[in-house]
Amino acid sequence: MEKRNPREWLCLNRTVRFGETDAAGVVHFVELFRWCHETWEESLEKFGIVLQEIFPSTQINTSQLDVALPVVHCEANYFQPLYVGDTINIELYPEKINESSFVLLFKFKKNGEQIGTTNIKHVSINPITREKCALSKQINLWLHESGLNF
Numbered sequence: 001m002e003k004r005n006p007r008e009w010l011c012l013n014r015t016v017r018f019g020e021t022d023a024a025g026v027v028h029f030v031e032l033f034r035w036c037h038e039t040w041e042e043s044l045e046k047f048g049i050v051l052q053e054i055f056p057s058t059q060i061n062t063s064q065l066d067v068a069l070p071v072v073h074c075e076a077n078y079f080q081p082l083y084v085g086d087t088i089n090i091e092l093y094p095e096k097i098n099e100s101s102f103v104l105l106f107k108f109k110k111n112g113e114q115i116g117t118t119n120i121k122h123v124s125i126n127p128i129t130r131e132k133c134a135l136s137k138q139i140n141l142w143l144h145e146s147g148l149n150f
Helices: 030-047 137-146
Strands: 011-015 071-078 087-098 101-110 113-123
Touching: 011 030, 030 071, 030 087, 030 101, 030 113, 030 137, 087 137
Parallel strands: none
Antiparallel strands: 011 087, 071 113, 087 101, 101 113
16 A cells, blocks of 8 residues: 555545434534544545454454454533534544554544544454454554554
8 A cells, every 4th residue: 555644544524414413403412423433434445444344244244353343432522513514524533542442533623623522442352252352453554554644
């Protein structure tokens, strides 16, 4: 794979849709976490990782995966509301914690101003025994490359 700036695969631009808002007309709080996962998935794809090799799907049995990556902690901070039609930028900052865990830090920006943050901690486990294990080679490489050239 050729060297690229990680910002090319660690950012996502999107527009807020009506179905993502609540009765008050603002984005429902849970949407930020969904957008985080979308940003992470898109980042992995842009980096060259096949999602079916990371996440269980109908095409692959969970027992065929080397590791599972459950969320063990998540939190969010909301600084401003978002409305239908708002265009936002989601920046992803992955950080390896140790050999079996990492955290995904996200910054949400609208017109260059930070409007929210989230962090989501994942732990690598054996999908059969459910015991902690080392992160996969692919995730380790993605984490390493993501920390370069900021």
